[in-house]
Amino acid sequence: MxxxxxxxxxxxxxxxxxxxxxxxxxxxGERATVGAPAPTFTLEDQNGRPVSLSDFAGKIVVLEWVNPDCPFVQRHYRAGTMKRLAEKYQSKGVVWLAINSTHYMDKEDNRRWIEKYKLPYPILDDHAGRVGRLYGAKTTPHMFIIDTSGKLVYRGGIDDDPRGTKNGGALNYVERALDELLTGKPVSISQSKPYGCSVKYAEKSTAY
Amino acid sequence: MKSSFAVFGMTLAVLAGVLNEHPVNMEVPASGDEYHLGDVPNDHPVKAQLLADVSGIHPGQTFTLGVLFDIQPGWHIYWQNPGDAGLATTVTFAPPEGFQLGKLQWPLPEKFIEPGSIITYGYTNRVLLMATVRAPDDLHPGSTVELRARAGWLCCRKICIPGQTALRLELPVGRSRSSPHTALFTAWRSRLPRPITEDEHLGRLHIEGGFSRSETATRITLTLDWTSAPAEIEWFPAADPALSVTPATIRSQGRRTEIAFHVSILPERTLPESFWGLVVYRTPNGHRMGITIPIPLRAEAVSGTTSSTKRRMP
Missing domain, CATH: 1.20.5 (Single alpha-helices involved in coiled-coils or other helix-helix interfaces)
Known part of the structure; x- marks a missing residue:
């Protein structure tokens, strides 16, 4: 009773x-809802090789919206935020995919960014903006985490430091969520307000 | 309405011609740490200056300080709630000890909708962010007061560029003197939101919704009854790190407007006591006006909240 x-x-x-x-x-009209299956997609990486979310079934996948022209992205790349996390969790089976939905950029821009920072992950070309709109990506960076069952378990900012003034004292939401997932715990902060430049989408985009 | 803006812009342009005369206004090297986003190039799209509405102050005087942002065409900077993207502009006034500083005042923002339904709030062309300052009573006539301010912003067009600057302004102590900027301050004061009790067009406000105990989401509905039907009604929600607020649906019929939106508490955050937003509208004679609407968030404090302004419904 x-x-x-x-x-x-x-x-x-x-x-x-x-x-x-x-x-x-x-x-x-966004379909990437925390707790629901993550929308599937196929995009080409910087070398023109098709990459599908379904290629990584059973794995934890991190999606990072990137734009090399955005000062927030530049700050995090100079600090090595994304690269450090991708390398730290790669050995634990976590897949890191960056997606560039900037309408005026192409695979060559993505290749240059990868070379500049010696990135251990691909940048997928979404200059038509279809996958960005499908996920409702608003900012660069905007982070999404998909668990081993294919469910979206995090959407939001990379950390709680939009101005980059916390000098190492920032709470990195992605790192915390990955640590929780890898130890079998639910993600405690499943959503946060993303910050950064707006994603520079193409004016019109066909539905994905 | 376009023409009134053009006239206004011209007035400011005329005023800008006398900006260099007096008082002293100079940039000093930026020492602030508001932004660590990168270096500011020389041809930055935004210029900031520290201005006062007086060119001399007497002991005990209340005056207004402002940072005037001149923004190149096509670029924008952000309101205190930048919206889906961007970064709030920051202005920190640092008057000497003994001066009392009021809250930063933000003129009515504009709304920008970018492809991908990205909604942001900010300013184009020009904006003056202000605060009132009260000088101490024991100032020595004949001395000079040094006022400092720091400003930081993110400006965006096709790309975004951060900027920051440290500003300085010297004012002589003596008799209060008017300043060439007085009209500029008057013009920008008229573009500040007003408290609900000072608005002349809103007759009655009714708020429904709010969080009951342990609820994590709610729908808030504002019902506004106007004394005469305004046009171009917009809603600008405040920023709160604990809350996620959906875009509002705005429906107007006759003299009644309904503004509805969902508010959710983000994970591991606690519900703030209250929230606020701006209702912005255009009067029948074309003036763009705004009202600050405080919104209590606890259901018991909200449901059925009705505020009547000093004007009764006709």
């Missing part, structure tokens, strides 16, 4: 939370 209200509250909270998440993402 005594447990009923708690169970009731738990179910009710779950319903409310799911509704909240839908409310967060749903109004703008």
């Amino acid at each position: 005594k447990r009923k209200p708690i169970v009731g509250l738990a179910i009710w909270t779950l319903v409310a939370t799911t509704w909240a998440m839908n409310a967060l993402a749903g109004d703008r």
Whole structure:
């Protein structure tokens, strides 16, 4: 008898939370909702090789929206934020995919960025913006994490330091979420406000 | 409405011609740490200057300081809530000890919608961010007061470029003197949002929604009854690191406007007591006006909240 209200509250909270998440993402026709299966896609990497999300079924996948022209991205690349995380978790089976939805950039721009920073991960060419719009990527950087079951478990900023003034004291949401996933825990911060430059999308994009 | 802006721009351009006369205004090397985004090139699209609405101050005087941002065509900087992307502009005034500094005042922002439904809020062309300052009573006539400010911004067009600067302004202590910038400050004051009690066009506001205990999401509906139907109604929500706020749907019929949006608490954040936003509209004679709307977030504090302004409904 005594447990009923708690169970009731738990179910009710779950319903409310799911509704909240839908409310967060749903109004703008985005399909990448935390707790729901991540939308599938196929894009070409910097060498023209097709890369599909389904290639990595059963693995944790990190998606990073990137734009080499964006000062927020430049700051994180100078600091090695993304490269350090990608290398740290690569040995633990985590896949890192950067996606460039900047409408005026191509595979050559992506290749140059990879060479400049000796990146251990590909940059996928989404200059038509279809996958960016599908995920509702708003900023560069904008981060998404997909768990081993293919569910989206995080969407938001790379950390809590939009101005880059915390000098090592920033909370890196992606690092925290990956540590939790790799130790079998639920992601405690599944959503945060992303920051950065707006994604420079093409004016018109066909539905993916 | 376009023409009124053009006239306004011309007035400012005329005023700008006398900016260099007095008071002293110079840039000093930036020592602030608001931004660590990169170096600012010489041909930066934004110029910032520190100005006052007086050119001399007397002991105990209240005056206004402002940082005037001149923004090249095509570029924009951001409001205190940048929206989906960007970064809030920062202005930190640093008057000497003994001066009392008021809150930073932000003129009505514009809304930008970029491809991909990216909504941001900010300013184009020109904006003056202001704060009132009260001088201490024990200032020595004949001395000079040095006022400092730091400004930081992100400006965006096709790409985004950060900027920051440290600014300095010297004012003589003596009799209060008007400044060539007085009209500029008056013009920008008229573009500040007003408190709900000072608005002449809103008759009644009714707020529905709010978080009940343990709820993580709610739908807030503002019902505004106007004394005369305004045009171009816009909603600018404040920024709160604990909240996610969806774009609002705005419906107007006759003299009634309904503004509805969802608010969710982000994971591991606690519900702030209150929230606010700006309702911006254009009056029948073309003036763009804004009202600051405070929104309590706890359901018990919200539901059925009705504010009547000093004007009664006709």
